[in-house]
Amino acid sequence: MDHPKMILVALAMVMFTSTNTRAGDIKIIANPALKADTISVRELQGIFLGEKTSLEGMHVEPVFEKGGRAHESFLRQYLGRSSDDLQKYYLALQFSGRGTMPTTVASDAEVVAFVAGTRGAIGYVSAGTSTEGVKILTVAVSFGNNERKLLTRVDPIYPEELYKRSIGGTVRLKVIIAPNGSVEHAELLGGNPVLGDAAIVAVQKWKYAPASSRTVTEITIPFDPNR
Amino acid sequence: MRRQILLTAFLLLHGIRPLLHAQEFKLFDRVVQVHGWLSQGFVYTDENNWLTMNTSSGSGAMTDMGLNFSTRITDHLRLGAQFYDRNLGQLGQWHPSLDWALADYRLHSWLGIRAGKVKTVLGLFNDTQDQDFLYTFALLPQGVYPTDLREATIAHLGADIYGRIPLKSSANLAYTVFAGHRHDSIHSGYPYLISQYGAVFKSLGGLQYGADLRCQMPAKGPLLGISRLNEDTSGKGTATDPITTDGTFPYSEYSRANWTNQFYGEYVIGRLRLDSEYRRYLRDQMIYSGTTENITDVRAWYVSGGYTLTRNLRLGSYYSHYTLRNEVKGALAPYFPGKTDTSLPTNHIYDKVLTLCFDLKKFWNVKLEAHFINGYAFVSYPDGFYPQENPNGFKPNTNALVVRTGFYF
Numbered sequence: 001m002d003h004p005k006m007i008l009v010a011l012a013m014v015m016f017t018s019t020n021t022r023a024g025d026i027k028i029i030a031n032p033a034l035k036a037d038t039i040s041v042r043e044l045q046g047i048f049l050g051e052k053t054s055l056e057g058m059h060v061e062p063v064f065e066k067g068g069r070a071h072e073s074f075l076r077q078y079l080g081r082s083s084d085d086l087q088k089y090y091l092a093l094q095f096s097g098r099g100t101m102p103t104t105v106a107s108d109a110e111v112v113a114f115v116a117g118t119r120g121a122i123g124y125v126s127a128g129t130s131t132e133g134v135k136i137l138t139v140a141v142s143f144g145n146n147e148r149k150l151l152t153r154v155d156p157i158y159p160e161e162l163y164k165r166s167i168g169g170t171v172r173l174k175v176i177i178a179p180n181g182s183v184e185h186a187e188l189l190g191g192n193p194v195l196g197d198a199a200i201v202a203v204q205k206w207k208y209a210p211a212s213s214r215t216v217t218e219i220t221i222p223f224d225p226n227r
Numbered sequence: 228m229r230r231q232i233l234l235t236a237f238l239l240l241h242g243i244r245p246l247l248h249a250q251e252f253k254l255f256d257r258v259v260q261v262h263g264w265l266s267q268g269f270v271y272t273d274e275n276n277w278l279t280m281n282t283s284s285g286s287g288a289m290t291d292m293g294l295n296f297s298t299r300i301t302d303h304l305r306l307g308a309q310f311y312d313r314n315l316g317q318l319g320q321w322h323p324s325l326d327w328a329l330a331d332y333r334l335h336s337w338l339g340i341r342a343g344k345v346k347t348v349l350g351l352f353n354d355t356q357d358q359d360f361l362y363t364f365a366l367l368p369q370g371v372y373p374t375d376l377r378e379a380t381i382a383h384l385g386a387d388i389y390g391r392i393p394l395k396s397s398a399n400l401a402y403t404v405f406a407g408h409r410h411d412s413i414h415s416g417y418p419y420l421i422s423q424y425g426a427v428f429k430s431l432g433g434l435q436y437g438a439d440l441r442c443q444m445p446a447k448g449p450l451l452g453i454s455r456l457n458e459d460t461s462g463k464g465t466a467t468d469p470i471t472t473d474g475t476f477p478y479s480e481y482s483r484a485n486w487t488n489q490f491y492g493e494y495v496i497g498r499l500r501l502d503s504e505y506r507r508y509l510r511d512q513m514i515y516s517g518t519t520e521n522i523t524d525v526r527a528w529y530v531s532g533g534y535t536l537t538r539n540l541r542l543g544s545y546y547s548h549y550t551l552r553n554e555v556k557g558a559l560a561p562y563f564p565g566k567t568d569t570s571l572p573t574n575h576i577y578d579k580v581l582t583l584c585f586d587l588k589k590f591w592n593v594k595l596e597a598h599f600i601n602g603y604a605f606v607s608y609p610d611g612f613y614p615q616e617n618p619n620g621f622k623p624n625t626n627a628l629v630v631r632t633g634f635y636f
Contacts, residue, residue: 092361094297
């Protein structure tokens with residue numbers, strides 16, 4: 001390996017281990033039967049609050065972790081409520097007959113096992129968790145009131161050196177979508193910069209549904225070296 | 228009665244303990260979830276007796292409990308039922324009831340149907356008012372959620388159509404439309420109030436239909452809503468002549484009008500939670516077998532705030548404002564002069580409340596709540612203060628201490 005490459009890999013490793021980004025500490029996983037590759041924050045909230053029951057025509061079933069870092073991080077990032085608040089929310093549904101308590105398991109590994117074995121299941125795990133048998137969903141965060149539907153998605157090419165060294169993670173991008181649906185601008189907000197560059201190259205080829213105005217979106221893209 | 232209470236307590240204490248660790252079981256290869264709660268309150272007042280209890284001497288006659296079972300049959304179909312029992316002074320009297328029992332078929336996020344005995348959606352808390360563990364307060368604002376009248380709005384035997392429609396903004400519009408038959412317990416506030424006049428109900432209830440519409444953010448954030456409830460209350464029983472108290476005769480009553488409008492809002496920011504609701508309730512009832520018309524116009528609102536001080540300690544406060552106008556026409560009109568001046572203590576209840584809620588364990592809390600009440604609103608419709616427990620008349624001000632503890636699983 002030449003020096004520049006070694007420096008690049010070393011830098012990437014340092015960045016990977018030192019970056020504790022908002023979206024980088026967990027990943028959203030789904031049963032492979034689920035057609036969707038991308039999920040909006042609004043869809044995530046709807047599913048995990050028991051309000052949304054299907055995604056792209058398939059019934060979805062959320063699975064929670066009982067506690068732990070991934071659980072707290074997920075609640076803080078996507079549901080905006082504490083574990084106690086969430087429990088009370090579901091208890092209100094349960095005791096009024098409007099719903100039932102969701103499936104809850106003890107660990108990341110159990111979430112992966114449940115999601116892998118349950119059609120339509122969707123969960124969250126720590127970024128470093130092995131996710132064999134499940135798919136990882138990209139989370140798109142929209143700013144303002146316009147949520148744009150993704151029409152064409154191009155998967156990023158995994159940087160070879162990082163893949164060989166099993167370096168993965170999740171990168172967070174800010175994306176500006178033009179009214180015609182093309183990606184006008186993409187920049188890295190958090191995560192490994194080498195993975196970020198690969199993600200930006202791919203995202204610039206994405207195509208969204210046209211809209212009357214420009215939209216700013218935040219997306220997270222996972223890179224899993226185990227897949 | 229005492230044996231029944233002891234037996235219930237024994238079953239709960241010994242039945243719930245293992246369930247705290249095993250909240251589900253399998254039946255015909257389906258997972259059945261089991262959840263329940265038990266709460267016990269103690270109330271002391273310095274003046275008027277409250278909520279049909281002898282509270283001026285201190286009363287612990289405030290117990291309620293429930294147990295529910297639910298299971299999912301398919302991705303779209305869910306079945307469940309909840310049993311409920313309570314004793315609140317002279318109300319409830321340990322007569323268990325089926326709180327709700329329903330089949331819930333959810334076709335889409337925007338369309339579902341619940342059928343059976345269904346809790347009535349009305350305002351923020353009508354369908355969850357019994358689960359005090361969900362709230363900071365030991366008693367919800369009584370002007371809008373009078374616990375002695377819970378049966379008048381709590382559930383209906385019928386169906387709800389409900390759904391959630393995403394709006395262009397990030398908000399959702401949730402709707403519920405419902406219709407059914409309501410069965411009021413004869414051990415509830417209204418039958419107890421009019422029993423002082425010699426009327427004893429054998430049946431009480433009627434049609435209930437309405438709708439609820441609320442606009443809410445998916446996660447924490449502002450929520451605004453409106454509910455409308457139409458009811459018919461027909462009752463049959465026996466009565467003694469209210470004037471001569473001589474002999475009994477068949478008694479009946481029915482509604483000419485009975486509706487509730489409720490507007491509400493909720494906002495949660497960080498550790499702070501704010502709620503406010505306004506309820507107007509109009510009841511035009513033909514009583515004493517159609518000889519007398521009793522028109523009651525209740526207007527109530529509250530503002531409440533709750534703040535989480537530490538992981539185990541919450542502080543709450545609310546102001547509940549309740550006014551009541553009453554007009555009686557017909558045979559009994561001379562004995563019940565109209566009440567229109569809501570500034571008088573006999574026509575209003577203003578309640579200032581301060582609460583501390585301690586979470587002793589994750590599933591067990593204790594609440595200390597102080598009420599500073601002005602007024603007693605004594606008319607021919609109940610509101611917490613009953614003449615049976617206050618035979619020497621009412622005082623204008625009452626301070627109350629409520630201690631309530633409960634656990635759930």
